[in-house]
Amino acid sequence: MQTMVQADNLVKVWNPGPAQTIAVDHATFSVQTGTFTVITGKSGCGKSTLLSLLAGLESADEGTIIIDGRILERSEKQRAGVRRESVGLVHQFFQLIPELTIRENLQIPFDLNGLPLDEFFVKELIRQLELEGLEDRYPHQLSGGQQQRAAIVRALAIQPAVVLADEPTGNLDRLSAQKVMKLFRQVQRRLGITVIMVTHDLDLARQADRILYMEDGRISGFGEQDAA
Ligand SMILES: Nc1ncnc2c1ncn2[C@@H]1O[C@H](COP(=O)(O)OP(=O)(O)OP(=O)(O)O)[C@@H](O)[C@H]1O
Ligand SMILES: [Mg+2]
Structure with missing residues (x-):
């Protein structure tokens, strides 16, 4: 099996100094290509910080990350390049662009990569997450759960090598959460x-x-675990 993510001795300290928080403390792990991994733990234990390191949004204070065969460097530009090409990110708080409609939000990753939007695939994602008919609305015209599902569609639309999803079902009822799970599967x-x-x-x-x-x-x- 190939390795999609290799993290070695990652450390991330917020506000270094007397009031610092060691949000990620020498984390080492790998994730095999094509597998489904869940990260869990108490509120504040560092899950979102860890994902932001993997996504290259933040740079680690120590340690190394290799993702989809590329090492993440200190340079923000380099990390943004890896993220754009290999990562689909679902933020804990969605981060849809408020001035853009859902359709326009979905277009962003394709524009960044200079690729044509895969109409068929995106339509299927929209159907499965029950967002049909909402494509021309702005994020504030959607419910929290609908915004969350739109953010999931945006992350998957480009068929990235790896999807990093931060509590993607946090605003959803059980049935909708199960649908998201099924789609990821x-x-x-x-x-x-x-x-x-x-x-x-x-x-x-x-x-x-x-x-x-x-x-x-x-x-x-x-x-x-032997998942069903
Ligand atoms: N930008 C930041 N600046 C300073 N401290 C931060 C920042 N982001 C997170 N922290 C702190 O780092 C620690 C880990 O936060 P993080 O958001 O990674 O936790 P989490 O496991 O995702 O929690 P939750 O389950 O509540 O989302 C917390 O103590 C938090 O207060
Ligand atoms: Mg979090």
Whole structure:
């Protein structure tokens, strides 16, 4: 099996100094290509910080990350390049561009990569996450759950090598959360997309191939499972 993500001894300190927070504390792990991993742990244990390092949004203070065969460098530009080409990111707080409609938001990753939008695939994602008819609305004209689902469609639309999803079901009811899970499973199995998802929901976590537990910035354990 190939490795999609290799993280070695990652450290991220917020506000270095007397009031610092060691959000990620010597985290080492790898994620195999085409697998579904869940990251779980208490609020504040460093899950979002870890994802932002993997996505190259922040640079680690120590340690190395190799993602889709490329090392993430100090240069923000280099990291943005890797993110653009290999990563689909679902933020914990969606981060849809408020001035753009859903349709225009979905177009962004394609514009950044200079690729044509795959109409058929995007339509299928929209259908599965029940966003049909909402494409020309602005984010503020959608419910929280609809915005969250739109952010998921945006992350998957480009068929990235790896999807990093930060509590993508945080605003959804059980049925909608299960639909999101099913969609991630599908893209993972059919398209070989590697999925890394942060969740507090143990029911959802149990459906992943592997669970990575975090505690106070550290990776405190791994759970392999035979997912259904
Ligand atoms: N930009 C920031 N500046 C300073 N401290 C931060 C920043 N982002 C996060 N932190 C701190 O780092 C720690 C880890 O935060 P993080 O957001 O990674 O946790 P989390 O596991 O995602 O929590 P949650 O489950 O509540 O989303 C927390 O103590 C938080 O207060
Ligand atoms: Mg978080």
